[in-house]
Amino acid sequence: MIRDIVRWGDPRLRDPSEDVPSGYEGLASLIADLFETCHAAPGVGLAAPQIGVNLKVAVIDLSIGAEPASQLVLVNPRILEAGGEQKEEEGCLSIPDVVARVGRPARVRAGFRDAEWREREIEGTGLLARALCHEIDHLSGMLYVDRLRGLKRELTWRKIERSRARWEGLKA
Numbered sequence: 238m239i240r241d242i243v244r245w246g247d248p249r250l251r252d253p254s255e256d257v258p259s260g261y262e263g264l265a266s267l268i269a270d271l272f273e274t275c276h277a278a279p280g281v282g283l284a285a286p287q288i289g290v291n292l293k294v295a296v297i298d299l300s301i302g303a304e305p306a307s308q309l310v311l312v313n314p315r316i317l318e319a320g321g322e323q324k325e326e327e328g329c330l331s332i333p334d335v336v337a338r339v340g341r342p343a344r345v346r347a348g349f350r351d352a353e354w355r356e357r358e359i360e361g362t363g364l365l366a367r368a369l370c371h372e373i374d375h376l377s378g379m380l381y382v383d384r385l386r387g388l389k390r391e392l393t394w395r396k397i398e399r400s401r402a403r404w405e406g407l408k409a
Contacts, residue, residue, distance in 0.1 A: 238269075238270050238273060239270075239273050239274050239277045240270050240274045240288040240289070241288070241289075242274065242278065242283075242287055242288060242330050242331060243286065243287050243288065243289050243331055244331050244332070244333070244401070245329075245331055245332045245380070245397055245401060246401055247331075249286055249289055249291065250286055250287070250331055250375070250378065250380065251378040252286065252291055252378055253376070253377055253378045254284075254285065254286055254292055254293045254294075254375075254376040254377070254378075255291055255292055255293065256292075256293055256313050257292050257293055257294060257312050257313055257350075259354065261292075264294070264312070264352065267285060267290060267292070267294055268294065268296065268310055268352055270288065271283050271284075271285065271288065271294065271295070271296040272296050272298065272302075272308060274288055275296055275298065275301075275330075276298070276301060276302040278330050279301045279302070280301070280330045281297060281298060281299050281301060281364070281368055282295060282296060282297040282298070282368045282371060282372045283295065283296055283330060283372070284372045284375035284376055285376075286375055286376065286378075287330060287331050287375060293312065293313045293314065293376045294310075294311065294312050295311045295314065295372035295373070295375065295376060296308065296309065296310055296311070296372075297309040297311065297365070297368045297369065297372060299364055299365060299368065309359070310351050310352040311347070311349040311369075311372065311373070312349055312350040312351065312352070312354070313349060313350055314347050314348065314349035314369075314372075314373050314376070315347065315348050315349070315373070316345060316346075316347055316369070316370070316373060317346045317347060317348050317358065318346040319342035319344065319345045319346070319366075319370075320342060320343065320344045321342055321343030321344050322340055322341075322342065322343055323340070323341055323342070323343040323363065323366070323367065324338050324339065324340045324341075325338060325339070325341075325367065326338055326339075327339040327341075327367065327371065327381045328381075329371070329380060329381055329382075331380070332380065332381075332382065332397055332400070333400065334400050335382075335393065335396045335397050335400055337381070337382065337389065337393045338389075339381050339384050339385065340384065341366065341370050341371075341384075342366055342370060343362060343363070343366060344360065344361070344362050344366055345360070345361050345362075345365075345366040345369045345370060346358060346359070346360045346361075347359055347361070347369050347373065382394065382397065
């Protein structure tokens with residue numbers, strides 16, 4: 238089921254998510270909803286808080302639905318190791334129409350459980366490393382714009398506020 242995406246300003250985006258307990262019965266439907274919502278948006282990743290669920294679950298699909306085998310499910314993920322640096326444009330489905338160049342590690346190794354509750358690790362570089370960091374940040378209540386500094390941060394927050402005024406106008 239396609240869910241509404243929680244937008245910036247909603248306090249649920251800032252709440253740290255809770256670990257998914259072993260045997261959680263709603264996991265399969267949550268994962269399906271995350272992928273369906275992410276692909277409909279379209280985006281390369283989505284975290285449970287972005288659909289109003291305060292659990293440590295995120296999905297990544299760099300193919301945006303074109304290659305089902307490339308879909309990645311992250312349950313209770315954590316960054317194990319990170320190195321290097323990349324600075325690329327980044328956006329977020331919860332902050333539509335606003336992008337900024339954000340510094341992230343160039344290489345990331347993450348540990349997580351998959352949809353079948355198996356313990357897994359993945360190493361990613363480039364866009365995958367960026368997506369892993371971005372989605373795991375969401376689970377801690379952090380947004381990509383929180384990583385900006387100085388004037389760039391201030392200007393980006395102003396853009397977000399202008400966009401938010403447009404979002405609110407569309408709802409009215």
